Amino acid sequence: MTHASRVTRQEPKDEPIVCRCEEVTLPEVVQAIREGYDTVEELKRHLRVGMGPCQGRTCLPLLARVLARETGRSLAEVMEEISTRPPLIPIPFEVWRGK
Amino acid sequence: MRRTADVVIIGAGVTGAALAYELARRGIRNVVVLERRFPCSGATGRCGGGIRQQFTTTHNIRLAMESVEHYGTLAEELGVDIEFIQGGYLILAETEEEREAQRKAVALQNDLGLPSRLLTPEEAAEILPLLDITTIKSATYCPTDGHANPFRVVEGYLRRARELGVVLEKFTEVVDLEPRGERIVEVRTSRGPISPGLVVNAAGAWSGEISRMAGVELPNKPVRHEIAITEPVEFFMEVMVISIHNGIYFSQTMEGQIIGGIGLPDERPGYNLSSSLRFLRTYSRELLRYVPALGQLSVLRQWAGLYDVTPDAQPILGPTPGLENFIQANGYSGHGFMIAPAVARHLADYIEKGVKSEILEKLSLERFKEEIRGEAFVVG
Ligand SMILES: Cc1cc2nc3c(=O)[nH]c(=O)nc-3n(C[C@H](O)[C@H](O)[C@H](O)COP(=O)(O)OP(=O)(O)OC[C@H]3O[C@@H](n4cnc5c(N)ncnc54)[C@H](O)[C@@H]3O)c2cc1C
Ligand code: FES
Numbered sequence: 001m002t003h004a005s006r007v008t009r010q011e012p013k014d015e016p017i018v019c020r021c022e023e024v025t026l027p028e029v030v031q032a033i034r035e036g037y038d039t040v041e042e043l044k045r046h047l048r049v050g051m052g053p054c055q056g057r058t059c060l061p062l063l064a065r066v067l068a069r070e071t072g073r074s075l076a077e078v079m080e081e082i083s084t085r086p087p088l089i090p091i092p093f094e095v096w097r098g099k
Numbered sequence: 100m101r102r103t104a105d106v107v108i109i110g111a112g113v114t115g116a117a118l119a120y121e122l123a124r125r126g127i128r129n130v131v132v133l134e135r136r137f138p139c140s141g142a143t144g145r146c147g148g149g150i151r152q153q154f155t156t157t158h159n160i161r162l163a164m165e166s167v168e169h170y171g172t173l174a175e176e177l178g179v180d181i182e183f184i185q186g187g188y189l190i191l192a193e194t195e196e197e198r199e200a201q202r203k204a205v206a207l208q209n210d211l212g213l214p215s216r217l218l219t220p221e222e223a224a225e226i227l228p229l230l231d232i233t234t235i236k237s238a239t240y241c242p243t244d245g246h247a248n249p250f251r252v253v254e255g256y257l258r259r260a261r262e263l264g265v266v267l268e269k270f271t272e273v274v275d276l277e278p279r280g281e282r283i284v285e286v287r288t289s290r291g292p293i294s295p296g297l298v299v300n301a302a303g304a305w306s307g308e309i310s311r312m313a314g315v316e317l318p319n320k321p322v323r324h325e326i327a328i329t330e331p332v333e334f335f336m337e338v339m340v341i342s343i344h345n346g347i348y349f350s351q352t353m354e355g356q357i358i359g360g361i362g363l364p365d366e367r368p369g370y371n372l373s374s375s376l377r378f379l380r381t382y383s384r385e386l387l388r389y390v391p392a393l394g395q396l397s398v399l400r401q402w403a404g405l406y407d408v409t410p411d412a413q414p415i416l417g418p419t420p421g422l423e424n425f426i427q428a429n430g431y432s433g434h435g436f437m438i439a440p441a442v443a444r445h446l447a448d449y450i451e452k453g454v455k456s457e458i459l460e461k462l463s464l465e466r467f468k469e470e471i472r473g474e475a476f477v478v479g
Pocket of ligand 2: 018019020021022049050051052053054055056057058059060
């Protein structure tokens, strides 16, 4: 699976950032939710939010809160839908290969 | 939710999305796409995005060649950047028998008009300078193969389809089908029933279950395939690499990440979607054998998806014998993304005009009554 190319931005953005690794702003998230990407897993795939090197540790709780607020669903329900993918921290190929 | 539709499509992967768009474009707009979770939640959103034409059966080669042509103009047609890059596919072989198979494959491909070539190991290294050719016997290369972004492709198809009137029902699971005589008369979902004109089974690895609801057995089996992506590195490979020796495939995304996987030969059929350490070890070992320079590169994530595998590794397309309004569009055996644009056109033409193309005739469910001669290169 290839991903959306990261838009290289010359200027820093004024809007509040939800995901630092992938530079996704709050208005972008809100707009996507209104377009119908209304689960965490869909937002991840659509905006790449939560797909950066920190694997969403920083931004997914925040994203879940925005989503709960926008859709009127409970935070617990929204959090429940989040899936994680190993290894959770980046580890080099040679370590996996072993000797 | 709509209670009747001219066409009910089960599954919003690339197959269902492309077909919905092609139908709408032909004026067939009372179409409902039913999706248990959300678009791309099946194999499509888990796949490698590879688009190759170097196959070993005439139908796979033809479908892939047609699709590459469509992929070339799709971004413009859909108004979405699908990140289609034609960087070529380099296929590696490590034994005499594999080289012989490659020679035969290239002869057939060239006959069908594909510009693929048989290469020496040294020529392969010219295309990918970081390739370690110590064990390589031969390679084939086709410059018009490439890759695209499955999410953007599906988003593009669905957006245009919906603009034309197609309805997408997310989080709507098909739970039963009711056949009566020669037709399916009702599709039952978790959100109520629909009366269909036609029903299309585009449920990927779950197509066997869907079919069984109508009392039809498909020969398809779900088989797990695992895949991993790394942190981004400086762009060094335009080409997508696969090996017929061990089934590995890898390419570099536009962002610089290396995405790839390898089939584990003893994987048993089933719906297991967990990530294994065994996969990561095998993939790392084989990848570093071919490109030792990647040793320090870190894996960011791994995941798994399901191949929907048929006995001859070719898809099952078209109406079901005995149930004429039940259309099969499944059995892609690990290469459904790349042929989806062409498959959608063949099926939409059939649904619009009632006439089967030669490819639909050849790839119908009925062929499994006959002797099976299948695709030999079942890799990404
Ligand atoms: C790891 C991996 C790598 C791959 N790499 C490549 C590659 O490089 N190139 C390539 O061309 N192909 C590749 N493939 C194969 C490719 O992903 C598939 O062939 C293709 O995506 C199939 O698309 P589809 O739309 O037919 O099925 P899917 O994308 O699986 O869609 C089927 C949909 O049906 C839905 N569904 C299932 N049951 C029901 C139900 N009861 N009710 C409602 N909805 C239901 C599912 O939720 C799913 O969204 C790869 C596959 C995997 C797993
Ligand atoms: S902050 Fe979003 S992935 Fe790291």
